[in-house]
Amino acid sequence: MCRRHHPPCREPRPEPESRYQPPQIVVLRKILIIINRKAGTDREKRLGEAIRRHLPAGEFAVETTYLQYLGHGADLARDAVRRGVDTVVAVGGDGSINEIAQGLLGSRTALAIVPLGSGNGLARALKIPLDAGLALEVVANGEKRPMDAGFANEHLFLSNAGVGFDALIADRFRHSKKRGLINYARLVIGGFYSYRPAAYSIRVDGQEQGRKAFLMTVANGNQFGYEFKLAPQASVFDGLLDVCLVPPLRFWDLLPLSIRSLRGSIQQSRYMEHFTGKEIEVSSDDLNCLQVDGDAVPLTNGKTVYFRIAQGALQVMVPAQ
Known part of the structure; x- marks a missing residue:
């Protein structure tokens, strides 16, 4: 009966697969690098090469700036927190690291260190390599930990x-x-x-x-x-x-x-x-x-x-x- 009075029964034709692929949204980790210019020209050039090698543009959104006045590091760090920067990298000694940390206290933005100072006390305590390239590897592949902060008369x-x-x-x-x-x-x-x-x-x-x-x-x-x-x-x-x-x-x-x-x-x-x-x-x-x-x-x-x-x-x- 089906063949005499009706067209042949067929299964529904599958819809053709769409070739449209929605664009993948890549969220790059925001890194702000704050450099104390006392590092010297040649040292700064090598540092720039190490930054490009260890923090490639396809994985990180890197911004570099320089300390210009007393307290500038704290101002830059506070602005980085407001802008949602993931990690602020302090390039210098314990003094500039301290100044930058002042602007990060109580926030989710992490402090990272590339030690270029004399004593490098905090870097040594945190087991951060004194070699700039190896320190940048910690920035790229390390882990965040909440550390204590001390105050002396609120300093x-x-x-x-x-x-x-x-x-x-x-x-x-x-x-x-x-x-x-x-x-x-x-x-x-x-x-x-x-x-x-x-x-x-x-x-x-x-x-x-x-x-x-x-x-x-x-x-x-x-x-x-x-x-x-x-x-x-x-x-x-x-x-x-x-x-x-x-x-x-x-x-x-x-x-x-x-x-x-x-x-x-x-x-x-x-x-x-x-x-x-x-x-x-x-x-x-x-x-x-x-x-x-x-x-x-x-x-x-x-x-x-x-x-x-x-x-x-x-x-x-x-x-x-």
């Missing part, structure tokens, strides 16, 4: 802050035209004989004690630059500050103190008293200097400095585990 520090002999040397180093470990050592030796250790009143999480000290340093990380470690067990991820007290020294104690600091064994010696806490108050009639991350800053609270920790306040790029 940010990422590695350490101090009010003792280190603060005096930081102030003199700031006015010196020369950089590097040799010049730093020259300032240390020259300043040692005229320095008089101060008597401090120290309150750690509410417990008060008095000490006379040559160094009175509060550490967030374990590095002071050049591989010197006053707090070898300190970590920028543990939510604690480490108080490092070095008692009054004789000149010939400087060498064994330095050797133990380089080896990371100073805490097991007579050269160090060590405490940990989250809120620290230090006062002294002889308190005249304050350094944060190796840079001298003004005292803003008379003869007292308040130290505190802000746990996980800064996202940082570190080598992938």
Whole structure:
């Protein structure tokens, strides 16, 4: 019946496949690179080549700019946060890294480091290679971790802050035209004989004690630059500050103190008293200097400095585990 009175039954013809393919939207990771121009022309040229090699245009949207005035790094970093930049790369030493970090605190934008400074304390603490190319590999393939930030009278520090002999040397180093470990050592030796250790009143999480000290340093990380470690067990991820007290020294104690600091064994010696806490108050009639991350800053609270920790306040790029 079907064949006589009706046309042959056929299955529906399939619709032809559309050849239209919607365009794929590629979201490039936004990177802002902030360079301290003290790097030098030849070094800067090699850095540019390394950036193009490790952060290729097909994978990253890279913008490069330069520090131009004091505080410019913080301004650039805040603007990067507003623009949704994924990672801000600080190219320079601990001072410029600190300045840039000020604009990133509490945000989701990560800080990455290409260490081109003298001591490179924070880079060493975070296990970031001192070679620029390898450091850029961390920018490209590392992982983000929330690290702690320290404050000394509301001055940010990422590695350490101090009010003792280190603060005096930081102030003199700031006015010196020369950089590097040799010049730093020259300032240390020259300043040692005229320095008089101060008597401090120290309150750690509410417990008060008095000490006379040559160094009175509060550490967030374990590095002071050049591989010197006053707090070898300190970590920028543990939510604690480490108080490092070095008692009054004789000149010939400087060498064994330095050797133990380089080896990371100073805490097991007579050269160090060590405490940990989250809120620290230090006062002294002889308190005249304050350094944060190796840079001298003004005292803003008379003869007292308040130290505190802000746990996980800064996202940082570190080598992938």
